[in-house]
Amino acid sequence: MNPTLTAWSLLMLGACTGGKDDTSAPVDSPTTGDSDTSPDVVPVWTDSHIETSSTFHGVYASGQGTYIVGTEGKAYVGTASVGFTDMVAPVDVALRDLWGSGSGDTLNLFVAGEEGHVLNYTGDTWTDNDLGTNNFEGLGGGAPDALYAVGWGGVYESESTDPTAAWTFVSAPDGARLNDVWGSGEDAVAVGEDGAAAVRSAGTWTATVTPVTTSLHGVSGSAANDVWAVGESGTVLHWSGSAWELVTVPTTQSLWGVWAASANDVFVVGNNGTALYFDGTTWNDLPTGVVNNLYAVHGSSATNVWAVGNRGAAIQYKPS
Numbered sequence: 001m002n003p004t005l006t007a008w009s010l011l012m013l014g015a016c017t018g019g020k021d022d023t024s025a026p027v028d029s030p031t032t033g034d035s036d037t038s039p040d041v042v043p044v045w046t047d048s049h050i051e052t053s054s055t056f057h058g059v060y061a062s063g064q065g066t067y068i069v070g071t072e073g074k075a076y077v078g079t080a081s082v083g084f085t086d087m088v089a090p091v092d093v094a095l096r097d098l099w100g101s102g103s104g105d106t107l108n109l110f111v112a113g114e115e116g117h118v119l120n121y122t123g124d125t126w127t128d129n130d131l132g133t134n135n136f137e138g139l140g141g142g143a144p145d146a147l148y149a150v151g152w153g154g155v156y157e158s159e160s161t162d163p164t165a166a167w168t169f170v171s172a173p174d175g176a177r178l179n180d181v182w183g184s185g186e187d188a189v190a191v192g193e194d195g196a197a198a199v200r201s202a203g204t205w206t207a208t209v210t211p212v213t214t215s216l217h218g219v220s221g222s223a224a225n226d227v228w229a230v231g232e233s234g235t236v237l238h239w240s241g242s243a244w245e246l247v248t249v250p251t252t253q254s255l256w257g258v259w260a261a262s263a264n265d266v267f268v269v270g271n272n273g274t275a276l277y278f279d280g281t282t283w284n285d286l287p288t289g290v291v292n293n294l295y296a297v298h299g300s301s302a303t304n305v306w307a308v309g310n311r312g313a314a315i316q317y318k319p320s
Contacts, residue, residue, distance in 0.1 A: 041289075042287065043287045043289025043290075044287055044288075045287070045288045045290075045317050046316045046317075046318065047289060048083075048084070048314045048316055050068075050076060050084050050312040050314050051312060052072075052074060052312045053311075054070040054071045054312065056068050056310070056313065056314065057069065057071075057097060057098075057296055058095065058139075058296050059098060059297065059298045059306050059308045059314075060098050060100030060109060060298055061300045061306045062103035063103055063301070064103040064104050065079050065107075066078040066079075066084075066314075068084070068314060069089070069111050069113075070094070070308070071094040071095070072092060073089045073092035073093055073095060073113075074086070074089070075087040075095065078314070087121070089111075089119060089126060090126045091113065091128055093113050093114040093115050093117055094114045094135075095114075095117075095119070096112055096113050096114065096135070096136055096137055096138065096139075097111070097136070097137070097140075098296075099139045101143070103300075107121075107122060108121075109121040110139060110144065110147060112137075112138070113135075113136060114135045115134060115135070116131040116132055116134060116135075117129070117130055117136075118131060118149060118156075120163030127163045129163055129165075133151075133156075134151070135152070136149045136150065136156075137152070137178065137179045137180065137192075138151075138179055138181045139181065140181040140188065141158070141181070142183045144161045145159055145160050145161050146185065148190070149167065149181075150172070150181045151178065152177035152193070154170060154171050154172045155172055155190070155205065156169055157170060172205070173198045173206055174196070174198075176190075176193070176196035176197075177192045177196065178192035178196065178198070179191060179192045179217050179218075180216075182220045182227065183200070184223060186203070187200055187201050189229075191217075191218070191219045192215070194214075195211075195215075195216060196210075197209075197229065197237075199239075201224075208239075208244065209244070211237070211245070211246045212235055212237065214232040215232050216229045216232075216235065217255065217256045217257070218231075218255070218256055218257045218268075219258065220258045221239070221260050222261075224241060225239070225240055226238075226239075226260070228258050228260055228266055228268075229244075229258070230255035230258045230268050232254045233253075233254060234251045234252040236248075236249045236268065247283075248283075249276055249283045250276065251270070251274050253270045253272055254271045255269070255270035255276075256271075256294065257269045257295055257296040258297065259297045259299060259305070261299055261302040261305075262302065264279055265277075265279070265280075266278035267286075267297050267305055267307075268297070269297045269309070272293065273288040273291050273292055273293075274288075274294065275294065275297075275307060286317060288307070288315055289315075292309045293310045294308065294309035294315075295308065295310070299317075303317075304318050
């Protein structure tokens with residue numbers, strides 16, 4: 001792939017406005033029949049709310065620390081001994097998604113945000129790579145030199161471990177407006193508006209047909225043939241490597257984030273504090289005790305999972 005950004009590619013993604021406008025993002029709404037705020041429901045998550053007006057859209061749990069990014073350029077790191085502290089990101093634009101690897105001295109974070117910013121944090125230092133385009137919605141991949149930043153105008157692909165290197169623009173198949181992407185190795189799966197989904201294999205993006213026309217907000221997998229996508233009105237899809245299947249889950253809330261720790265450990269979060277868990281056979285409620293909309297979920301293991309959302313929401317699932 002050509003690592004040089006062309007004027008045409010910048011124009012294409014620069015024209016997009018993004019799928020989640022934080023100024024009008026869903027706010028807490030009255031509880032419904034499938035929320036978990038009844039006095040008789042015992043939460044299984046611990047509330048670690050952060051005092052901020054920021055809406056959180058990305059989280060990475062390394063085991064040694066939990067990293068969160070959101071609107072207003074906010075970024076936080078949390079540890080068991082200190083709690084959450086401000087990482088002081090070098091930009092004040094909305095940060096839409098977070099990808100991480102390693103921990104401690106090997107920690108390497110990438111953050112995608114509005115106005116085409118891709119940030120890198122490693123060695124306690126921030127680097128801002130301004131691609132000169134507009135909003136990114138999602139970021140994912142298998143390694144720093146195999147990352148994909150997606151938005152409503154297309155895909156940008158990294159080809160280098162150097163955080164300041166150029167990214168290559170690729171048109172989204174069928175003009176799909178993409179909201180999130182997950183990758184394994186150099187392969188990837190992206191999902192977006194109107195039920196759109198695309199798969200990257202052997203260096204090429206191809207559109208796939210889903211059984212829905214609702215917006216898809218999040219995607220994660222344990223392997224290229226075991227991928228989950230979530231979206232509006234309780235939509236959950238499973239990709240087998242050849243086809244998408246609509247899956248029934250115990251909620252009609254809109255779902256925003258999904259993280260697959262393994263084929264038998266899948267976590268999903270959404271509006272009004274909704275959290276679900278798939279054990280390989282059954283989908284179950286994981287009562288959160290909060291009514292905040294939850295937009296992202298990630299863990300260092302199936303027994304150390306973090307979910308984040310609006311109004312500074314940060315909750316931890318750590319069963320005994």
